[in-house]
Amino acid sequence: MTEPADYEHDLATQVLIELYSEIPPPSKLVTGHFHSGGDYRVVRPAGVGSWYLLYTAGGTGRYRIGADSLTLRVGDLVLVSPGTEHDYGTVGTYWETWWAHFQPRRDWHAWWSLPQAMPGLSYVRLTRPSETDRLVSAFARLHRDAQRAGLSPTGDTELHLLEQNLAVQLTMNGIEEVLLVAASSLRRETRSLDPRVQLVLDAVTSDPARAHTLNSLAGLAQVSVSRLAHLFKEQVGDSIMSVVVGLRLQRASELLGATDMSVGQVARAVGFESPHYFSRQFGRRFGASPSDYRRSVRNPGQC
The missing domain is CATH 2.60.120.280 (Regulatory protein AraC)
Known part of the structure; x- marks a missing residue:
């Protein structure tokens, strides 16, 4: 198909x-x-x-x-x-x-x-x-x-x-x-997101691999860190860094299925400095190690 x-x-x-x-x-x-x-x-x-x-x-x-x-x-x-x-x-x-x-x-x-x-x-x-x-x-x-x-x-x-x-x-x-x-x-969604939240959300979704910090994102939105964290959690339903990690892991899953990059290369490409931390987070999200996930995607009939 x-x-x-x-x-x-x-x-x-x-x-x-x-x-x-x-x-x-x-x-x-x-x-x-x-x-x-x-x-x-x-x-x-x-x-x-x-x-x-x-x-x-x-x-x-x-x-x-x-x-x-x-x-x-x-x-x-x-x-x-x-x-x-x-x-x-x-x-x-x-x-x-x-x-x-x-x-x-x-x-x-x-x-x-x-x-x-x-x-x-x-x-x-x-x-x-x-x-x-x-x-x-x-x-x-x-x-x-x-x-x-x-x-x-x-x-x-x-x-x-x-x-x-x-x-x-x-x-x-x-x-x-x-x-x-x-x-x-x-x-x-009966109302649109606060423009400051939308600005931050657009920034992290367009480039999740970037070294985003709460301070840099708060500066982008021109609000305090605590105010941004509260607004974001209230309107998006999750914390900013949880969203960033989720976006990175999703991108990693795509790279594992579509490329021959090593696990370490994938980790760095999506913004994780430590391959070990990346593997732990990936396992929690997808229920499998990056290597096992790659095998399951490429050979679904053998898993």
Whole structure:
């Protein structure tokens, strides 16, 4: 359940422009996860025949429709309706996304209305670690289920078709979970975050590996450390440094699955000075050591 191989590129010197309107077919369920380089771009002037769900897990991207443009950062979820122009790409050095093309179940329309940022494009920014972690986990599961749904028959065709249908339904359950988390977040957030909290949240989510301290972040927000800590905990639901560590660990999990960097290299790349401390924190978050986690991601059938 992946798009053509030339869909993914991480060469910063090459601009990728895909011009098509029939891929994927409207009825086909397609999911994916990719890291794109600095000049990645996709253009589909007529859109596609399916709904498109796009979540930013790292870096920065941009979605443009006509003269309107929307910058996408960590925690941003976009839902694009069929036939809506696709023109999106990386901003800066990289952009990491989870995505899915799908057709919704009929009963979803009773609750899945999300605020429109542009005609044909709905947008939600998720800020709570409990929500962003859940979305990444849901996308990872639904992507694995989508891959299972595309397995070739192994003997018993009838049994294969049953397994395939179950995998498709599990994939749809994952997409439904993503949308429900977004809808629940909107219902709960009756007011926007304090601008000072939002400023700090944007700073740590855009660059979690940076040596953030409470003093530096309080200076950025121009409030005292104690006042910032209180506001942040009250509105985000977690402490600032807990959010920073969570973001670093999430990025580490992505690097472990997508690169051949050593555990020590990954630790340093995401902002941990001590590999041992990193491994302890990683084990608490993911229930496995970094090395075991890498093996489970790369060889799911052997774990």
